Amino acid sequence: MSTQGTTTKVLSTVGVPIAIVLVVLVVVFQILSPVFLEPSSVRDYITNAIPILLITVGVAIVITAGGIDLSVGTVAGLSAGISLWALSAGASTVVGILAGLATGVLFGLINGLLITKLAINDFIVTLATLNIAAGLLVVLTESVSLQGISVPGFSSLVYGRILGIPTSFWIAVIIFAAMQFVLVRTMLGRRIFAVGVAPEAARNAGVDVPGIRLSTFVISGLLAGAAGVLLASRLGTVQAFLGVGYEFTAIAGAVLGGVSLAGGRGSVWAAVVGGLLLATVQQGLRLNGVDPVYFSIVTGLCIIAGVVFDRGVQRIVFNRMLGRPSGGPPRDVQKTDDVMAGASAGSRADS
Amino acid sequence: MTTTRTQTPATPTRTARPANPLARLGNRLMLDPTLGVITLLILVCVVSAFVLPAFLTLTNLTNLVSTSLIVMILAMGMTVVLVSGGIDLSIGAAMALCAGVTAQTLLLGLPLFAAMVCALVVGVIVGIGNGLLITRLKLPDFIATLAMLGFASGILYIWTGGVPIIGYMVPEYYYIGGLTPLFGVITGPMLVALAVALLLGWMLGSTRLGSHLFAVGSSPTAAMQSAVRVDRTKVLAYVISGVTAAVAGIILAGRNTNVPADLGVGFEIQAIAAAVIGGASLSGGRGRILGAILGALTLAATINIINLEGVPSSYQRIVIGGILLIAVLANRGSDVVSAVARQRRATQAGVSTGSAGRLTDTALHREQA
Numbered sequence: 001m002s003t004q005g006t007t008t009k010v011l012s013t014v015g016v017p018i019a020i021v022l023v024v025l026v027v028v029f030q031i032l033s034p035v036f037l038e039p040s041s042v043r044d045y046i047t048n049a050i051p052i053l054l055i056t057v058g059v060a061i062v063i064t065a066g067g068i069d070l071s072v073g074t075v076a077g078l079s080a081g082i083s084l085w086a087l088s089a090g091a092s093t094v095v096g097i098l099a100g101l102a103t104g105v106l107f108g109l110i111n112g113l114l115i116t117k118l119a120i121n122d123f124i125v126t127l128a129t130l131n132i133a134a135g136l137l138v139v140l141t142e143s144v145s146l147q148g149i150s151v152p153g154f155s156s157l158v159y160g161r162i163l164g165i166p167t168s169f170w171i172a173v174i175i176f177a178a179m180q181f182v183l184v185r186t187m188l189g190r191r192i193f194a195v196g197v198a199p200e201a202a203r204n205a206g207v208d209v210p211g212i213r214l215s216t217f218v219i220s221g222l223l224a225g226a227a228g229v230l231l232a233s234r235l236g237t238v239q240a241f242l243g244v245g246y247e248f249t250a251i252a253g254a255v256l257g258g259v260s261l262a263g264g265r266g267s268v269w270a271a272v273v274g275g276l277l278l279a280t281v282q283q284g285l286r287l288n289g290v291d292p293v294y295f296s297i298v299t300g301l302c303i304i305a306g307v308v309f310d311r312g313v314q315r316i317v318f319n320r321m322l323g324r325p326s327g328g329p330p331r332d333v334q335k336t337d338d339v340m341a342g343a344s345a346g347s348r349a350d351s
Numbered sequence: 352m353t354t355t356r357t358q359t360p361a362t363p364t365r366t367a368r369p370a371n372p373l374a375r376l377g378n379r380l381m382l383d384p385t386l387g388v389i390t391l392l393i394l395v396c397v398v399s400a401f402v403l404p405a406f407l408t409l410t411n412l413t414n415l416v417s418t419s420l421i422v423m424i425l426a427m428g429m430t431v432v433l434v435s436g437g438i439d440l441s442i443g444a445a446m447a448l449c450a451g452v453t454a455q456t457l458l459l460g461l462p463l464f465a466a467m468v469c470a471l472v473v474g475v476i477v478g479i480g481n482g483l484l485i486t487r488l489k490l491p492d493f494i495a496t497l498a499m500l501g502f503a504s505g506i507l508y509i510w511t512g513g514v515p516i517i518g519y520m521v522p523e524y525y526y527i528g529g530l531t532p533l534f535g536v537i538t539g540p541m542l543v544a545l546a547v548a549l550l551l552g553w554m555l556g557s558t559r560l561g562s563h564l565f566a567v568g569s570s571p572t573a574a575m576q577s578a579v580r581v582d583r584t585k586v587l588a589y590v591i592s593g594v595t596a597a598v599a600g601i602i603l604a605g606r607n608t609n610v611p612a613d614l615g616v617g618f619e620i621q622a623i624a625a626a627v628i629g630g631a632s633l634s635g636g637r638g639r640i641l642g643a644i645l646g647a648l649t650l651a652a653t654i655n656i657i658n659l660e661g662v663p664s665s666y667q668r669i670v671i672g673g674i675l676l677i678a679v680l681a682n683r684g685s686d687v688v689s690a691v692a693r694q695r696r697a698t699q700a701g702v703s704t705g706s707a708g709r710l711t712d713t714a715l716h717r718e719q720a
Contacts, residue, residue, distance in 0.1 A: 120679050123633050127624065128672040135668030142665050240665075248440075248497055261491045293508040300501030308488050 008320050014258040015270025017313040018306060022277045029284035036287055043166060047158060047234065049279035050172045051076065051227035052253070053272055055246055057179055058223030060254040060271035062122075064183070065216040066196040066263030067115070070126040070247045071107060072224040074133040077243025079103040079228025081137050084146045084238050093153035100229035101222060107133060108221020112214035130247065138240045146238040157233040168230050175226065179219070180268040192216060196263030252299075253278050256306040258314075277306065378692065385630050385642045387685030391678055392649050399656045406659060413536045417529060419651030420540045421446075421599050421606075425618060426625035426643035427551050428595025433626055434555065435588035436568035436635025437485065437492040440619050442596045444503035445477040447615030449600030451507045454610045457519040463527070471597045477503060478593025482586030500619070508612045515611040519604075528605020540602045544644075547598060551591070552640040564588060568635030624671070625650055628678040649678065 010016055029036045036042075055072045062069040083100030091099070107129055114125045140146070160167040183189035194202040195212045203209045232238060257274025259266035281302050282295055290298075399406045406412075425442050432439045449470040456466040477499060484495035525531040529538035555561040563584045566574040575581050604610055627633065628649055629642025653674050657667060 114676070118680065118683075120676070120683070121627075121633050124627055124675060124679050127620065128675040130620075131668045131672030131675070135666060135670075135672065138665040138668065139663075142663070248500075252494065252497060255491065255494050261493055291509075293512070294505065296501040296508065297505030300498035300505065303494060303498045303501070304484065304488070304490065307490055307494055311489065 008317055011313055012317045012321070014265060014267045015273050017310045018257050018270070018277055019273045021306065021309065022273055022280060025277070025280055025284065029280070029287065032284070033287045036284065041283075041287070045279060045283040047166050047168055049276065050168050051231045051234075052246060052249055052279065053275045054172060054175065054223045054227040054230070056250040056253040056257075056271045056275035057176060057268050058220035058227075059247070059250045060257070060259045060266050060268065061179065061183065061192065062216045062220045063251070063254055063259050063261060064196050064263060064266035065192045065213055066199060067122045067213060067216060068126065068251070068261070069111065069217060069220045070123065070251075071111060071129040071133060072220060072227075072250055073243040073246030073248075074130050074137065075104055075107045075221060075224040075243070076228040076231060076246060077238070077241075078107075078133040078137045078140070079225040080232035080235070080242055081140045081146060081228075081238045083229050083232045084149050084236075085140060085144055087151050087154055088144065088146065088149050093151055096151070096154055096232075097157075097229050100232065101225040104221040104223070104225020104228060105218060106221070107224070108218040109214075111221065112217035115217065116210035116214050134241075134244060137238075137242065141238060141240045150236050154233050155236065158230060159233075168233070171226075171230070175223070176268055176272055179223075182219075183266075183268055188212070188215065193264055196265075198264075249278060250275070252303050256303055256310070258310050274306070278302065378696070385639065385645060385682075385685070386688060387681035387683070388628055388630060388642060388645045388649060388678055390685070391681045392645055392652065395649065395652055395656065399652075399659070403656065403659050406656065409536065411655070411659070415651050415655045416541065416648070417538060418655070419647045420529070420544050421603050422618065422621045422625050422650060423544055423644055423647035424547055424595050424599040424602070425622035426629070426647050427547055427640050428592035429619075429622040429626045430629070430631045430638040430640060430643040431551060431555065431564065431591045431595075432588045433623075433631040433633060434568045434636065434638040435564045435585055436571065437585060437588060438496065438623070438633065439481065439589060439592045440493065440496040441477060441481060441499035441503055442496075442592055442622055443615035443618030443620075444500045444507070445474060445593055445596035445615070446600040446603065446618060447610070447613075448477070448503040448507050449474050449597040450604035450607075450610045450614055451510055451516060451600075453601050453604045454516040454519040455510070457521060457524075458516070463521055463523050467527075467601050470601050471594060474593040474595075474597025474600070475590055476593070477596065478590035479586065481593070482589040485589070486582035486585055504612070504615065507610075507614075511610070511612045513612055515609040517609045520608050524605045528602060528608070530606060530608075540606070543598060543602065547595060548640055548644060551595075554591075555640060560584070560587060565636055568637070570636075621650065624675050628675065628682075630682050646678070649674065 026037070055076055059069050059072055079100040082103045083096050086099040087093070087096040111122075111126055111129055114120055114129075115122045156167060157171070158166060158168045162170055183192065191202065191207050191212045194205070194207055195209050199209050202212075228243070231242065235242075253275030254266070254271045255261060255274070256277060257267075257270035257272070259271055259274070278299060281298060285295060285298060286292075396406075425446065429439055429442060452473045453466045453470045456469045457463065461469070480502075481496050481499050484490050484498070485492055488495075490498075526533060526539045527543075529540040532538045533542070555564065563574070563579045564587075566577065566579050567581050567584045571581050574584075600615075603614065607614070625646035626638065626643050627646070629639065629644070629646030631638030631642060650671065653670055654667060657670055658664070662670075
């Protein structure tokens with residue numbers, strides 16, 4: 001089709017519209033405050049953002065399969081606590097890392113098994129495990145002191161350098177690449193999309209739907225565990241409320257990147273871009289001396305504007321692919337969209 | 352009083368009603384969608400009454416009810432939104448904002464009545480904002496109300512500058528906050544919660560808006576094809592939850608006697624938990640006001656028992672997580688019991704068991720979908 005140019009194709013890729021916004025924002029912030037792109041500043045804010053980005057990717061994979069995981073934030077906090085606890089008890093760095101990862105995987109397994117075996121709604125199960133993980137961390141921090149623990153090998157996860165770039169950055173890039181590979185190139189990834197688009201159809205096609213959903217929760221738990229380990233390595237101290245509220249930032253970041261809460265639409269790099277956008281906005285505000293009390297309002301505005309922009313671009317691209325004028329959607333398309341939006345809102349939490 | 356409407360259609364077996372009133376009561380209980388949470392609540396209370404002598408005292412029970420009221424009022428608003436197929440994450444932040452509005456307007460010297468009206472107006476505005484973001488900008492409910500959470504809590508932070516608002520209490524406010532009882536053990540908030548419950552129960556059960564809410568929550572497409580104004584109904588659901596947030600905020604500001612910026616943090620989670628424990632479904636089209644009340648009481652009773660037992664408060668969240676899972680499983684069990692009871696009645700009445708058999712199946716797999 002002649003109307004379907006390269007621009008249209010690129011723009012229709014999940015995450016591209018928000019990546020453009022991200023680049024524009026970086027340029028604007030750089031003009032406003034020249035220190036924005038200084039290596040030390042970029043290094044700081046990327047290292048700070050990495051744990052949240054890991055969680056965002058995990059949540060994005062669960063959402064792509066049509067589920068939701070609210071427990072990721074407090075599970076990451078608990079993993080950080082367990083990891084430091086193991087180290088303070090004299091365990092080696094490797095054991096400390098494994099303890100944190102195992103905590104995440106364990107919670108992912110519990111979530112997945114409750115959701116698939118007992119057929120309880122995923123929102124409720126992960127809401128319950130959110131509370132359980134948060135409570136366990138409170139109990140842990142009250143019974144052992146997790147202050148200022150610094151094991152050289154463990155701290156180098158974040159503070160070490162490879163080619164002048166922090167180790168945690170490399171770890172994150174490897175994890176993101178692996179996850180993107182799983183999602184796009186493997187049978188598991190294709191099945192995750194299939195389950196997210198239409199679980200019934202996937203089941204009829206012979207896909208083990210509960211198994212796929214279970215594996216998405218385990219992946220999300222594993223990434224939450226990894227985020228916890230990196231948090232522990234960076235902070236060296238774990239307090240009772242570490243990780244509380246991260247789940248909302250993560251879900252917002254994933255949706256901002258273009259991951260659909262209705263399932264079936266998502267990608268790892270889109271989630272990373274969405275999460276980075278939120279982190280960049282906060283960093284830009286901080287460098288420009290904006291009072292932190294305005295952050296939550298600006299973040300809220302960003303989420304709304306970003307999602308509206310992303311969906312607007314998608315709609316225009318969609319119309320152009322169908323050869324319709326891009327000025328505005330015709331009445332019947334608008335109506336179909338209404339039905340789809342309503343139907344997805346209805347079926348989303350159910351899956 | 353409250354609605355008995357659920358997703359499951361009424362079976363045509365009303366003729367098989369037994370003459371014995373006790374059996375009739377038993378039958379009604381078996382078919383009740385909140386049977387699970389009622390059983391759970393009774394079980395928790397009976398066990399703790401035996402184990403803890405302090406539990407069944409009048410002071411403790413009044414205390415228990417009083418502490419549950421804020422979450423109860425929020426959970427009723429949340430139930431309305433859940434029935435319409437949405438979710439309102441901004442309800443806690445909206446409550447805190449309304450509490451702040453009440454306190455600030457009182458500090459400006461306005462009478463209490465005017466301050467309360469201001470708070471209610473802010474609640475309505477938050478609700479309309481949520482509704483318009485969802486229906487006009489087509490944002491997912493989760494995202495729109497999450498952004499609204501950011502706005503509402505941000506405004507309160509800017510307003511208070513991190514310092515709690517204090518010194519706004521007027522003598523009458525002690526009655527509304529429940530610090531001074533009206534008569535006996537009955538406090539103002541109890542009556543307010545009762546009024547909200549009766550009003551919303553009537554609205555969901557016996558008005559056109561109520562049936563539209565259930566229709567929109569069960570299937571927006573079908574509702575639209577039946578000439579229900581889907582968008583208008585959704586906006587109204589969020590306005591109702593905004594108003595309940597305002598009512599809860601007015602009471603909480605009166606009970607707390609100060610309004611810190613983080614007053615509402617975590618209340619949205621508790622409200623959702625209470626509504627879900629009470630049988631509301633996150634997939635929409637299912638929920639009742641009585642359930643929200645029982646859910647809030649179950650949560651409060653659990654925390655109360657933990658405190659009486661002398662369990663460190665750090666274990667609270669673990670127990671809340673556990674009770675949430677147990678309650679949902681209890682509801683699942685009660686669905687099965689209801690379906691079996693329906694099937695038996697259908698067989699007795701000589702009606703084909705086809706539909707009842709399907710009901711058992713639906714009950715078992717309802718949330719699996």
